[in-house]
Amino acid sequence: MLERFKVPPEDEVRVPEQSLRSTVTAIFEKMGVPHQGAVEGADVLVMTDLRGVETHGVSNMLRSYVQAYKESRLNPRPQWTILRESPATATIDADGGLGIILGGPAMQLAIKKAKNTGVGVVTMYNSGHMGAVGHFAMMAAKENMVGICMTALSIRVAPTFAAEAIFGTNPIAIAAPTKSEPPFLFDAATSTIAENKIGLAARVGASLLPGWVSDSQGRPVLEEIPAPNRGEYHLLPLGGTREQGSHKGYGLAMMVEVLSTFLAGTLPQVLNPVGRARSHFAAYDIAAFTDVDTFKENLDSMLKTLRTTKPAEGHERVLYPGLPEYEAEQDRRANGIPLHKEVIHWFDDITAELSLPRLKVM
């Protein structure tokens, strides 16, 4: 994550992992979520914060989930339905449950199918927000598989040349297992920046760089501006402008819709206003393609090659997807998760409201 998005040290409060897990689990249970689901939802959020992905951890997401449960926009006790199934595939109606809680079982189903046929692909629709989808991709990596997860939600990104937003930020995540290097884990929006980064920028007082957003008429903003208010901007597809390849970010956003929304037999939100998240889970059993050891050793060589590649002037080292997140996890497990003091105030308010013990900080 760029420096500008990080919590300024004077505003940060460190929270121990276990304390955050307990409080988040208890909040989910107060929303009516059964214990196991509450534990899984807390795990996704806390793992995301441990890995340094602040945009999709407790700070930005939990309060919106709580709000949605309170307004009955999320179903705390969903009964999912498998609408269609084949040896390698399934399509699930998530019954309005929260995506971060149902993503785990959906990926487990893809993994089970991959064990039988070599590949498993599951599409799920009608769920709430999916959080950081890399979490679900990693579940497959832990089973000696390559895992992919994508999700589509909301109407924020204006296609190349368009004056109106059509797509969500439609992230793509892929994870693959290693033997000795920290695992490969890529998880990124197909827009120039994730929607949550705008809120984070506002909270930490950061400005937006040229090419990150368009004005409300679809004209890419090519100067640095303060974080704008909702309704005053659209996000741009990765690339930013046509000349820099925004048609590729736009095409990748459509790829996510095809593999998630359309394969599930439903429509994007722009054509289906009640639309909830549509997601795609894929597990590729490495042993069905090649030797697992060969795969892992080859990937280790590659990742080591990448992180030891000669850096360009002004840079200390080359990173690979998953490496900085792995390093953040080591630090945060030992030293606690840094939250903005404003987020701690929210926890104090919500725990008081729900008659729960206060969140323990360090």
Add this chain to the structure above:
Amino acid sequence: MLERFKVPPEDEVRVPEQSLRSTVTAIFEKMGVPHQGAVEGADVLVMTDLRGVETHGVSNMLRSYVQAYKESRLNPRPQWTILRESPATATIDADGGLGIILGGPAMQLAIKKAKNTGVGVVTMYNSGHMGAVGHFAMMAAKENMVGICMTALSIRVAPTFAAEAIFGTNPIAIAAPTKSEPPFLFDAATSTIAENKIGLAARVGASLLPGWVSDSQGRPVLEEIPAPNRGEYHLLPLGGTREQGSHKGYGLAMMVEVLSTFLAGTLPQVLNPVGRARSHFAAYDIAAFTDVDTFKENLDSMLKTLRTTKPAEGHERVLYPGLPEYEAEQDRRANGIPLHKEVIHWFDDITAELSLPRLKVM
């Protein structure tokens, strides 16, 4: 394609589709390729030119293929081997055959598997160049499936912060069928521009825009420059700079390597100098997920919504991936394929050398 890459009208010669097919087929046969393979290779190249994707049609590619056959770097009569297979997957050693000729049979295998299990995934390595991989994705779309093809080759793209090139341009293609709209077909390099665009820019005298390439030390070039010579630059991942999201283009390039190279049990070229192309073919049988008619009608609604979205100031209309290529195909089937006069000279030379009839132009 940006205007700057198009053949200037005064330099273009129009060639009828059938004439180009016959000459290209005959050239492949002179290289020792059996008739059926020669026809398929010509089909991939000519379809690519018909769709207006000049970078990957006869102009840029055929002469390099001829050169490779002459130098025995391509095997005209490959015997592929299926190294490992499961109900939904297969891994193929392509025996040094040309990718554009073997890509069709590889996708057919993925389609056959998808008919049985819902999804089919095939990895193929040790092939020559794959051409425009969207061609193979479209094969699945014609069978009421979603098709994906990706390929990795060469060492041209410097990862974010790196001084050295590590990846190829690693394109991703996806196609999906429609009922009444021109089909969805996305096919794009995960670099800011495709390698072939540099050669094309040199041929048509176009300059490169800021953010398209780095200098030989990995520093992104942020001003407009003439097309540089080989060795004087690296390509940049989609995004261009870290601030504009080049780490996402870089991660997508690695995604292509994981699904193509590593799943096939082999290594990228940077770690395997004899390395040839590694590719990934996936077919998703729509009927295994939902009703085919629902899928097509939904996708039609979406594509129509996209092309009728209000355009931003200065733009006539919003396009979607596959629409301009469809329109180019209608024009070129009727009016011939525009080739640069320099390409016609090459055809005249090679047909003379191989004792073939001259390419018929309009």
